[in-house]
Amino acid sequence: DAGITQSPRHKVTETGTPVTLRCHQTENHRYMYWYRQDPGHGLRLIHYSYGVKDTDKGEVSDGYSVSRSKTEDFLLTLESATSSQTSVYFCATDLSGGHGNEQFFGPGTRLTVL
Amino acid sequence: DQQVKQNSPSLSVQEGRISILNCDYTNSMFDYFLWYKKYPAEGPTFLISISSIKDKNEDGRFTVFLNKSAKHLSLHIVPSQPGDSAVYFCAASARSGNQFYFGTGTSLTVIP
Numbered sequence: 001d002a003g004i005t006q007s008p009r010h011k012v013t014e015t016g017t018p019v020t021l022r023c024h025q026t027e028n029h030r031y032m033y034w035y036r037q038d039p040g041h042g043l044r045l046i047h048y049s050y051g052v053k054d055t056d057k058g059e060v061s062d063g064y065s066v067s068r069s070k071t072e073d074f075l076l077t078l079e080s081a082t083s084s085q086t087s088v089y090f091c092a093t094d095l096s097g098g099h100g101n102e103q104f105f106g107p108g109t110r111l112t113v114l
Numbered sequence: 115d116q117q118v119k120q121n122s123p124s125l126s127v128q129e130g131r132i133s134i135l136n137c138d139y140t141n142s143m144f145d146y147f148l149w150y151k152k153y154p155a156e157g158p159t160f161l162i163s164i165s166s167i168k169d170k171n172e173d174g175r176f177t178v179f180l181n182k183s184a185k186h187l188s189l190h191i192v193p194s195q196p197g198d199s200a201v202y203f204c205a206a207s208a209r210s211g212n213q214f215y216f217g218t219g220t221s222l223t224v225i226p
Binding site for chain 2: 092
């Protein structure tokens with residue numbers, strides 16, 4: 001298994017506050033992804049990175065920003081959290097950007113915005 | 115618009131019988147498909163994959179079938195075991211892209 005950790009694992013915050021979630025990998029995978037999982041929606045891509053400082057938007061990127069200053073770390077920031085961003089967030093990595101390799105997922109971060 | 119669809123939110127099967135989970139997709143550029151299994155409070159884990167050059171891939175009790183003309187894939191689990199109870203996601207990717215597209219998941223319950 002790829003070594004993927006996420007921090008924090010659980011967070012409760014208030015509307016309007018900034019929140020940063022961290023994903024750390026030890027496998028030197030080039031691609032990293034942030035998803036959110038919501039009932040009835042499955043896993044939806046927020047942002048992804050195809051290298052250090054190289055990122056792109058996913059399906060549900062509004063209200064989120066990301067940064068990748070090192071291969072091993074991918075940060076997801078909610079500049080001003082809203083209740084609609086209450087969700088479970090998963091980080092994932094893969095070798096080849098979906099081309100013939102599976103993605104490896106972290107354990108998830110449960111975020112509650114009150 | 116959802117490019118990968120799992121139209122059955124849940125499925126219950128008796129232990130020892132076959133479980134069949136279905137997935138449909140709309141993008142004809144998809145050429146690589148995967149199934150993931152997810153237990154509560156854990157991240158999804160890879161189960162099995164299939165390339166568009168094949169129509170079947172088997173790994174132990176798990177077999178994935180791909181019907182490209184119908185844009186449909188299915189996961190067969192034989193025999194089903196209580197430990198198979200989980201949410202199953204199908205996912206698809208295209209060589210021209212950098213991401214996977216996931217279905218909404220099917221919750222499988224295997225009854226002992």
